[in-house]
Amino acid sequence: MRKNIFYAQSGGVTSVINASACGVIETARKNRDKIGKVFAGRNGIIGALTEDLIDTSKDSASAIAALRHTPSGAFGSCRYKLGNIEDNKVEFERLIEVFKAHNIGYFLYNGGGDSADTCLKVSQLSASMGFPIQAIHIPKTVDNDLPITDNCPGFGSVAKYIAVSTLEASLDVASMARTSTKVFVLEVMGRHAGWIAAAGALADTEEQPVPVIVLFPEVKFDPKRFLAEVKKKVEKFGYVSVVVSEGVRHEDGRFLAEAGSTDAFGHSQLGGAAPVVANMVKQEHGYKYHWAVADYLQRAARHVASKSDVEQAYAVGKAAVTMALAGKNAVMPAIKRTSNSPYRWKIEEAKLSKVANVEKMMPKSFITKDGFGITKKCRQYLEPLIKGEDYPPYKNGLPRYVRLKNIAVTKKLNNEFTLK
Amino acid sequence: MRKNIFYAQSGGVTSVINASACGVIETARKNRDKIGKVFAGRNGIIGALTEDLIDTSKDSASAIAALRHTPSGAFGSCRYKLGNIEDNKVEFERLIEVFKAHNIGYFLYNGGGDSADTCLKVSQLSASMGFPIQAIHIPKTVDNDLPITDNCPGFGSVAKYIAVSTLEASLDVASMARTSTKVFVLEVMGRHAGWIAAAGALADTEEQPVPVIVLFPEVKFDPKRFLAEVKKKVEKFGYVSVVVSEGVRHEDGRFLAEAGSTDAFGHSQLGGAAPVVANMVKQEHGYKYHWAVADYLQRAARHVASKSDVEQAYAVGKAAVTMALAGKNAVMPAIKRTSNSPYRWKIEEAKLSKVANVEKMMPKSFITKDGFGITKKCRQYLEPLIKGEDYPPYKNGLPRYVRLKNIAVTKKLNNEFTLK
Numbered sequence: 001m002r003k004n005i006f007y008a009q010s011g012g013v014t015s016v017i018n019a020s021a022c023g024v025i026e027t028a029r030k031n032r033d034k035i036g037k038v039f040a041g042r043n044g045i046i047g048a049l050t051e052d053l054i055d056t057s058k059d060s061a062s063a064i065a066a067l068r069h070t071p072s073g074a075f076g077s078c079r080y081k082l083g084n085i086e087d088n089k090v091e092f093e094r095l096i097e098v099f100k101a102h103n104i105g106y107f108l109y110n111g112g113g114d115s116a117d118t119c120l121k122v123s124q125l126s127a128s129m130g131f132p133i134q135a136i137h138i139p140k141t142v143d144n145d146l147p148i149t150d151n152c153p154g155f156g157s158v159a160k161y162i163a164v165s166t167l168e169a170s171l172d173v174a175s176m177a178r179t180s181t182k183v184f185v186l187e188v189m190g191r192h193a194g195w196i197a198a199a200g201a202l203a204d205t206e207e208q209p210v211p212v213i214v215l216f217p218e219v220k221f222d223p224k225r226f227l228a229e230v231k232k233k234v235e236k237f238g239y240v241s242v243v244v245s246e247g248v249r250h251e252d253g254r255f256l257a258e259a260g261s262t263d264a265f266g267h268s269q270l271g272g273a274a275p276v277v278a279n280m281v282k283q284e285h286g287y288k289y290h291w292a293v294a295d296y297l298q299r300a301a302r303h304v305a306s307k308s309d310v311e312q313a314y315a316v317g318k319a320a321v322t323m324a325l326a327g328k329n330a331v332m333p334a335i336k337r338t339s340n341s342p343y344r345w346k347i348e349e350a351k352l353s354k355v356a357n358v359e360k361m362m363p364k365s366f367i368t369k370d371g372f373g374i375t376k377k378c379r380q381y382l383e384p385l386i387k388g389e390d391y392p393p394y395k396n397g398l399p400r401y402v403r404l405k406n407i408a409v410t411k412k413l414n415n416e417f418t419l420k
Numbered sequence: 421m422r423k424n425i426f427y428a429q430s431g432g433v434t435s436v437i438n439a440s441a442c443g444v445i446e447t448a449r450k451n452r453d454k455i456g457k458v459f460a461g462r463n464g465i466i467g468a469l470t471e472d473l474i475d476t477s478k479d480s481a482s483a484i485a486a487l488r489h490t491p492s493g494a495f496g497s498c499r500y501k502l503g504n505i506e507d508n509k510v511e512f513e514r515l516i517e518v519f520k521a522h523n524i525g526y527f528l529y530n531g532g533g534d535s536a537d538t539c540l541k542v543s544q545l546s547a548s549m550g551f552p553i554q555a556i557h558i559p560k561t562v563d564n565d566l567p568i569t570d571n572c573p574g575f576g577s578v579a580k581y582i583a584v585s586t587l588e589a590s591l592d593v594a595s596m597a598r599t600s601t602k603v604f605v606l607e608v609m610g611r612h613a614g615w616i617a618a619a620g621a622l623a624d625t626e627e628q629p630v631p632v633i634v635l636f637p638e639v640k641f642d643p644k645r646f647l648a649e650v651k652k653k654v655e656k657f658g659y660v661s662v663v664v665s666e667g668v669r670h671e672d673g674r675f676l677a678e679a680g681s682t683d684a685f686g687h688s689q690l691g692g693a694a695p696v697v698a699n700m701v702k703q704e705h706g707y708k709y710h711w712a713v714a715d716y717l718q719r720a721a722r723h724v725a726s727k728s729d730v731e732q733a734y735a736v737g738k739a740a741v742t743m744a745l746a747g748k749n750a751v752m753p754a755i756k757r758t759s760n761s762p763y764r765w766k767i768e769e770a771k772l773s774k775v776a777n778v779e780k781m782m783p784k785s786f787i788t789k790d791g792f793g794i795t796k797k798c799r800q801y802l803e804p805l806i807k808g809e810d811y812p813p814y815k816n817g818l819p820r821y822v823r824l825k826n827i828a829v830t831k832k833l834n835n836e837f838t839l840k
Contacts, residue, residue, distance in 0.1 A: 013595050015588070043598035071588050073595035080599055160817055167818060168435070168491050168720035175433050175493035178463035179500055184716060205816075208823055272695070274713075293694075295712035296604060300588035304723055306817065386817035396625075397580055397726065397806035398587060403628055 002034060003105025005324070006048060007056075008041035009140075010111030010118070011079060014154030015071035015302040016313035017140050020110050022067035023317025024138070025056050029064075034325055039102060039409055043076035045109075045118065049091065049417050051098050053409040066402035068314060069392035071302035074404050080419070082118045085128055094417050095122065096131045101412040106134050106324045110317075112141030112152070116332065116356040123330035123352060136320045137332040137352050140313070142299045144195035147358040148350040149334035151385055153316055154299070156309030159199035160386035161301040162188055162243070165294065167203035170210045170241045173290070177239035183230060183281050185242045185291040187257075187274035189298060192247050194218050194362045196298070200243030201374040202382055211237040212373070215277070217247030218362050219371040221256065226277075227284045229372055234287060242281075244273045303399055307388025308343065319347045343384035422454060423525025425744070426468060427476075428461035429560075430531030430538070431499060434574030435491035435722040436733035437560050440530050442487035443737025444558070445476050449484075454745055459522060459829055464498035465529075465538065469511065469837050471518050473829040486822035488734060489812035491722035494824050500839070502538045505548055514837050515542065516551045521832040526554050526744040530737075532561035532572070536752065536776040543750035543772060556740045557752040557772050560733070562719045564615035567778040568770040569754035571805055573736055574719070576729030579619035580806035581721040582608055582663070585714065587623035590630045590661045593710070597659035603650060603701050605662045605711040607677075607694035609718060612667050614638050614782045616718070620663030621794040622802055631657040632793070635697070637667030638782050639791040641676065646697075647704045649792055654707060662701075664693045723819055727808025728763065739767045763804035 007024050009017055021040070028035045040054040041047025047054070054075055056064070067074055085092050099107075109119040116137050123135035139146050144155035166186060173184045190196035194216030204210040211233040215221060233240035248256050256273040274291040281287055312335055319333035334350035337343075366378035374382070392399040427444050429437055441460070448455045460474040461467025467474070474495055476484070487494055505512050519527075529539040536557045543555035559566050564575035586606060593604045610616035614636030624630040631653040635641060653660035668676050676693040694711040702709055732755055739753035754770035757763075786798035794802070812819040 009595070013592055046598060070591075072591035075595075076598055077595045078599040079596075163818060164723050165717050165721070167821070168722060169716040171490075171492035171821060172433055172716045172720040175429070175495075175497045176499075178466060178496055179498040181716075186717075202818065205818070208821070275692070290715050291713070292715035292717050293711070293713045294717070295710050296589040296592045296601075297585050297606075297712050297714065297717075300592040301585070302588060303584050383816055388817065389811070389814055391809070391811070394809055396803055397808065398583060398622065398625070401587070401591060401628070 001103065002036040004036040004103050005038045005106040005108055006041065006099065006104045007038055007108045008044045008047060008110065009073040009075055009077040010044045010109060010115035011077060012142065012299065013073040013077050014140055014142050014299050015157045015305050016153055016310050017110060018067040018070045018074045019310050019313035020138050020140060020153060020317035021074060022064060023314040024108055024321055025064050027318045027321040031321070031325060036103065039104065040075040042406070044078035045080055045082065046078045046419065048098050049094055049419060051411050051413050053102060054406045055409045058407040059404045063402050063404055068310065069302065070401040071300045075406065081114050082121055085121055085124065092125060092129065096125065096129060097413065099131070099133060102409065105132065106136070108136050108138055108320050108324070110138040110140050112143065113146060113357060113359060116146070116352060120330060120352045120356045134324055134327070134329040136323050136328060137355065138316050138320045139332055139334065142189060142196065143191050143193050145193040145359045146355060147360045148355055150337040150345065151335055153309060153313035155195060156306035156385035157301065158196055158298050159382060160306040161298050161304050162196055162199040163202035163386055164304055166200040166212060166241055166243055167210060169292070170203055173239045173241065180288055181290050182234050182239045182287040183242065183278065183289040185244060185274045185278045185289060187244050187246060187272045187293045190217065190245050190247055192217050192359060192361065194245050197243050197245035198362060198366065198374050198378060199382060202379070202386065211240045213240060213242045214372055214374065215242065215244040215248045216362060216367060216371065217245045217249070219367060221248050221250060223280060227281065230281055231285055242277060244277050246273055248273055302392055305390050306386045307390040308385055310390045312345070315347055323349065340380055340384060343387060421523065422456040424456035424523050425458045425526040425528055426461065426519065426524045427458055427528045428464045428467060428530065429493040429495055429497040430464045430529060430535035431497060432562065432719065433493040433497050434560055434562050434719050435577045435725050436574055436730050437530055438487040438490045438494045439730050439733035440558050440560060440573060440737035441494060442484060443734040444528055444741055445484050447738045447741040451741065451745060456523065459524065460495040462826065463496035465500055465502065466498045466839065468518050469514055469839060471831050471833050473522060474826045475829045478827040479824045483822050483824055488730065489722065490821040491720045495826065501534050502541055505541055505544065512545060512549060516545060516549060517833065519551070519553060522829065525552065526556070528556050528558060528740050528744070530558040530560050532563065533566060533777060533779060536566070536772060540750060540772045540776045554744055554747070554749040556743055556748060557775065558736050558740045559752055559754065562609060562616065563611050563613050565613040565779045566775060567780045568775055570757040570765065571755055573729060573733035575615060576726035576805035577721065578616055578718050579802060580726040581718050581724050582616055582619040583622035583806055584724055586620040586632060586661055586663055587630060589712070590623055593659045593661065600708055601710050602654050602659045602707040603662065603698065603709040605664060605694045605698045605709060607664050607666060607692045607713045610637065610665050610667055612637050612779060612781065614665050617663050617665035618782060618786065618794050618798060619802060622799065622806065631660045633660060633662045634792055634794065635662065635664040635668045636782060636787060636791065637665045637669065639787060641668050641670060643700060647701065650701055651705055662697060664697050666693055668693055722812055725810050726806045727810040728805055730810045732765070735767055743769065760800050760804060763807060
């Protein structure tokens with residue numbers, strides 16, 4: 001009897017994770033002779049634990065196709081990490097119980113570093129607990145911090161959003177600088193890795209120079225040197241844009257974002273890194289500033305997605321099913337770059353054991369010596385990832401994003417499971 | 421001898437003010453038999469006062485055409501308000517001196533409310549100081565607060581950006597809400613008028629409901645009622661998006677954004693309204709939140725401009741030249757809506773005296789009784805304004821925005837002018 005696929009979305013969502021879901025479901029549908037149905041976990045792995053599965057076969061081909069241009073997680077995601085098997089037998093036994101009840105033979109997990117770890121654990125269920133299942137991890141993270149794969153689906157579109165936004169805001173500041181704003185600060189995501197912040201520097205091209213200072217979490221923040229660099233740029237160009245990563249820390253290890261700010265009620269950590277940096281500039285130089293915090297807007301911005309990114313997100317979803325059909329376990333489809341110009345890439349197989357729990361930071365060779373910019377090598381790496389546009393269809397001025405029916409699979413178990 | 425046009429951009433720039441510049445220059449070029457050159461003020465009116473004029477005839481037809489898809493102010497803008505004629509004779513005499521020296525007969529001023537006032541004063545120079553000049557105001561403001569005109573060029577594109585971003589971020593939160601973020605807060609511009617905030621509510625459609633709470637500057641902010649509404653929405657939908665205008669105030673008149681926050685150094689006004697609102701929700705309900713401040717990103721976002729807006733911005737620039745040729749003075753091309761569905765509009769002539777120094781707030785009939793949303797009437801007003809896409813061309817993943825040569829007109833005066 002053909003086995004069903006369990007597919008789930010995990011961790012922070014992206015503007016293209018649904019393109020991976022689209023790749024999984026469409027490829028499975030094309031292989032109906034070998035694969036049963038695709039059951040999606042409602043809210044990620046929680047859907048498996050609570051037997052809350054979504055029958056994706058109830059949605060039409062056109063609805064599934066529309067996932068390709070719909071941001072966020074169509075089945076719901078979650079932040080829920082499975083512990084190790086020894087200490088959390090109850091959870092893993094529950095997974096097996098649910099998978100058995102619904103004839104699931106493939107576990108396709110769409111997420112970042114933490115999720116790769118969960119996926120690796122599930123891949124060991126066969127050896128450790130005698131339940132035959134193939135676990136394949138589908139890479140996704142805007143932070144671009146997974147190892148082995150050249151880049152992570154989700155990152156290219158955020159990078160494009162940040163590059164475009166930095167360019168646009170810089171043109172704005174440039175035209176105001178004579179009598180008003182001289183410094184614009186944009187705070188971006190990326191946790192401990194500066195990949196997203198680096199994308200801000202793409203706004204500065206040979207053809208059209210734009211003064212950009214990047215603050216990377218990988219570089220020790222030195223307020224004095226930073227303020228001197230701001231002054232230098234403002235004196236040369238009349239203005240400057242600063243792209244600061246949420247992960248930048250003071251010398252003592254505190255995040256800039258938690259600079260001890262309190263509001264009238266004494267609540268702390270109101271602000272982000274951007275207002276802290278902007279205020280620093282104002283205090284030192286008196287320059288008028290503006291600041292923005294892109295937050296979820298950046299990772300949800302499907303309207304300005306990168307075409308490369310959408311294609312790769314689809315491709316890793318498709319490859320996961322192909323690998324499942326080929327009997328693979330404990331692997332992840334990884335992107336391998338074969339050429340920079342023209343940009344060419346292919347999908348390769350990565351061992352999940354080498355992916356889980358490893359964070360890929362910006363290499364030193366990607367950051368300029370002064371710590372405020374990107375090298376030519378970094379630019380060559382980043383540029384292809386933001387290439388190409390892939391607009392969603394619009395209706396009445398708004399993108400037509402799909403919402404699936406998300407019809408639940410009838411429960412087969414009579415017991416409830418309490419989440420930890 | 422044919423008179424030249426002086427054209428200047430004033431106040432905060434928008435993603436389509438250059439489309440108005442394009443309309444002015446292209447129309448003037450088509451009327452070379454009647455009009456001389458278009459001289460642009462470098463950094464707005466300051467360019468006139470300092471005799472720093474840009475000769476737009478030095479830029480090619482294709483460069484001028486590219487203004488249509490380039491955000492920000494191509495000639496530089498400024499925040500500089502001329503005083504009244506009686507008390508600031510020196511400034512007005514200087515304007516006349518510069519205009520005489522460069523044979524300027526038309527003053528085309530592209531800005532918002534303050535600029536309309538400046539333009540009105542210049543229109544009176546003929547009567548008050550005997551210098552023959554026709555002054556025509558070209559409307560522009562993201563705040564959408566000019567009277568008479570149905571809407572202001574620049575607003576439609578910000579509205580589209582905010583509607584699209586609210587929709588995208590809401591889908592993101594919806595997929596995270598089970599175990600993580602339940603409340604997303606987006607801070608938007610608009611000063612004293614809630615027009616931009618209202619656009620956030622467009623994300624909520626009959627076809628695809630999205631729970632959105634809008635906080636308007638026109639509505640007294642009541643924390644208790646707001647927090648109750650947040651709870652109601654979260655309990656019904658699992659999540660909620662809050663769109664808060666920068667202009668929202670506490671009962672005592674202070675802006676939310678200046679809620680007395682201080683950082684470790686005792687500097688005040690670090691945060692914006694968004695973190696204040698988000699923190700309030702966290703304190704009362706314990707919901708996890710995320711917040712974003714769009715700031716300049718919203719008004720510079722030419723990549724997601726509204727087609728209606730681009731067309732209208734061009735049309736008012738074009739109409740200003742047509743009105744100049746027809747001998748008009750102290751007028752503004754205004755947009756008159758003639759039909760909602762299909763959306764139709766035309767350009768009419770408004771008296772500048774009725775435009776200057778009047779702010780158009782959201783009418784009461786546009787805000788729902790509870791103060792947190794928009795009425796059907798408001799939706800009918802807003803929807804056509806965000807209609808249609810008008811993408812810029814891209815190269816290597818980035819929009820190809822033009823930078824003009826901006827070659828200075830040779831100075832004819834030997835005296836320097838000191839700005840106040």
